Amino acid sequence: MPLNRKKFFWIAGFLLVMAIVVLRGLNQNAPATPATPTVDISPSPTWTPAKIPVTIRIQDGPLKNAIIDAGDYLVRQQLPNGELSYQVDFMSGERSYSPSYLRLIGGTGSLFTVCRVSEDSKYCDAGDLALEHYLEFLISKPETFKGTCLYTSGNCQLGGSALTVDAIYKRWQATGDLFLGDRNLLNTAIDLGYFIVSMRRPEGGFYHSYDPHFGGTVDSDFVMTNFPGESLLALTQLYEMTGNEFWLKQARDVNDFMIAQPISEDHWHSYVFSMLARLDALTETDKFYARQIADSIIAGEVRSLHPSNNSISSATKVEALSALAQAFYLSDTDHKWLDPEIRTFITFVQARQLPGNNCGWTIPAETAANFGGGIFSSCEEPTIRVDGLQNWINGATTYLEYQSMINEK
Numbered sequence: 001m002p003l004n005r006k007k008f009f010w011i012a013g014f015l016l017v018m019a020i021v022v023l024r025g026l027n028q029n030a031p032a033t034p035a036t037p038t039v040d041i042s043p044s045p046t047w048t049p050a051k052i053p054v055t056i057r058i059q060d061g062p063l064k065n066a067i068i069d070a071g072d073y074l075v076r077q078q079l080p081n082g083e084l085s086y087q088v089d090f091m092s093g094e095r096s097y098s099p100s101y102l103r104l105i106g107g108t109g110s111l112f113t114v115c116r117v118s119e120d121s122k123y124c125d126a127g128d129l130a131l132e133h134y135l136e137f138l139i140s141k142p143e144t145f146k147g148t149c150l151y152t153s154g155n156c157q158l159g160g161s162a163l164t165v166d167a168i169y170k171r172w173q174a175t176g177d178l179f180l181g182d183r184n185l186l187n188t189a190i191d192l193g194y195f196i197v198s199m200r201r202p203e204g205g206f207y208h209s210y211d212p213h214f215g216g217t218v219d220s221d222f223v224m225t226n227f228p229g230e231s232l233l234a235l236t237q238l239y240e241m242t243g244n245e246f247w248l249k250q251a252r253d254v255n256d257f258m259i260a261q262p263i264s265e266d267h268w269h270s271y272v273f274s275m276l277a278r279l280d281a282l283t284e285t286d287k288f289y290a291r292q293i294a295d296s297i298i299a300g301e302v303r304s305l306h307p308s309n310n311s312i313s314s315a316t317k318v319e320a321l322s323a324l325a326q327a328f329y330l331s332d333t334d335h336k337w338l339d340p341e342i343r344t345f346i347t348f349v350q351a352r353q354l355p356g357n358n359c360g361w362t363i364p365a366e367t368a369a370n371f372g373g374g375i376f377s378s379c380e381e382p383t384i385r386v387d388g389l390q391n392w393i394n395g396a397t398t399y400l401e402y403q404s405m406i407n408e409k
Contacts, residue, residue: 051241053173054278058117058400059407063346066353067396069373070389071114074107075126076370082133084108087385090354090371100387101152102160105134107386109167110393116174117397124174131167131180138164140191144216147194155219156210158199159227161192165234172241186241193238196231197250204257206231228258229268236275248280259289265297267320267391274323274398277330287333294324298341307359307379311352312388315375317345318395325402335406342399349392352376354384 058064077085084107086099111127137160139151150160168189172178178186199207199218209222232254239247255276258269273290276282282290297317321342328335351358352375355368359379374384375392 051243052176053240055116055173056401056404058397058404063396063400064117066350066373067114067393067400068118068120069353070375070393071111071118071123071373073371073373073384074111074114074386074389075123078126078130082129082131084130084386085384087383088371088374089383090367090374090376091382101134101137101150102157102163103385103387103390104130105150105160105163105167106390108134109163109170110390112167112170112174113393113397116170117400124171127167127171127174128180131171134164134167135180135183135188138188138192139212141212141216144212145195145210146198147196148188148191149195149210149212150192151212154211156195156212157222157224157227158196158206158208158210159224159230161195162227162230162234165189165192165196165237166230169234169237169241178241189238189241193234193247196234199231200254204253206254225264226266226268228254229266229272232258232272233268233275236272236279240275240279251276252280255286259285263289263292263296265300265317265320266293267316267323267395269293270320270323270327271398273327274330277327282327282331287328287331290324290327294321294338297321309348310378310381311349311375312377312385312391314345315349315388315391315395318342318349319391319398321345322395322398322402326398326405329402329405346396346399349375349395352378353392 074084077088079085084104085095086104087096088094108127108130111123111130115121115123115127134150137150137152138148139156140148145156148161149156150164152160168178168185171180171185178184196206199210201207206228207218207220208224208227209219211217211219232251235247235251235254238244239251251272255272270290270293273282273286276286297320321338325335325338325342327333328338350356354372354374354376355363357363357376357379371384375388376382376384377388
């Protein structure tokens with residue numbers, strides 16, 4: 001009996017040591033977890049008097065009609081539960097059933113842009129249906145992270161929270177309303193903003209992916225080039241919706257970090273310059289960096305109507321240059337030189353909006369009825385993807401707003 005007890009304690013001790021070794025190994029391989037947020041995001045006063053969004057009316061014409069046609073495509077393809085069509089090959093009818101929910105929440109925001117442009121509530125109704133559907137993916141776990149995030153594919157990606165703020169902001173622009181049923185969308189946007197801020201890295205950038213389960217961990221190696229610009233834009237949108245200087249300070253801090261990084265064709269950052277020019281002011285460093293983005297887009301992009309060239313990426317050029325034109329105009333900086341460049345990109349993308357096309361196709365009436373208004377990628381890839389519609393709707397609208405700005409002067 002004593003021998004068996006001694007043997008038992010020896011085995012138990014051995015197993016305990018092995019367990020400690022294994023746990024240490026797992027902790028070494030796990031992504032780093034910020035012990036505390038890198039900035040103070042303790043609750044601050046966010047109540048403000050009801051704000052009325054500042055919007056710019058745009059002129060009637062073919063480009064405005066093209067925006068509405070794109071919205072009609074999104075509405076026709078929407079499912080009864082609110083889900084938007086992610087990607088379809090309009091030649092074969094084959095659909096993608098492995099969607100990016102980040103792109104879909106972005107597409108939801110663009111429906112509210114069409115609602116604002118057209119002044120037709122059917123697009124807001126479709127947007128509300130989609131927003132209610134995608135808001136079901138929001139989660140909050142105060143014991144592991146600050147705020148609220150959009151949870152898809154097993155994690156919370158930074159861009160998901162940013163694009164959800166963007167959709168709420170665009171709804172506010174279209175309706176002036178921040179309630180959806182019983183949900184206070186402003187509170188939702190603020191909670192999403194807290195998550196964005198909590199993902200700041202100590203050196204000034206962002207972590208891009210967070211697992212809210214199992215204690216909460218960030219993936220330091222996961223990087224998406226568009227997430228910082230999307231998140232920075234969300235911070236400026238929160239500032240406009242709330243009037244709370246907290247969000248402007250966060251936006252300024254992030255912007256200062258980003259303009260110290262190498263130039264990229266970042267259409268999200270371009271929108272930020274337009275927002276800062278309207279809500280605050282652009283520094284000379286901001287203007288210089290914005291000019292470099294514009295020069296990079298103009299110098300580096302092939303804009304011919306070659307069948308293989310992609311319309312989705314070209315639509316982001318319309319967004320970037322139109323937003324920068326607004327920023328320069330609002331800052332009393334030379335802007336007219338951008339107009340012909342924007343028009344060239346617009347011509348390129350419009351050549352890919354069904355039923356029109358530059359591929360020599362004859363589009364049957366039934367196909368036009370189902371897919372008209374959709375922006376297809378190229379003559380070699382006849383697929384319509386939701387982010388192509390989003391980029392086109394938002395870019396064309398931003399350009400027409402710029403035209404209204406300079407015509408009113």
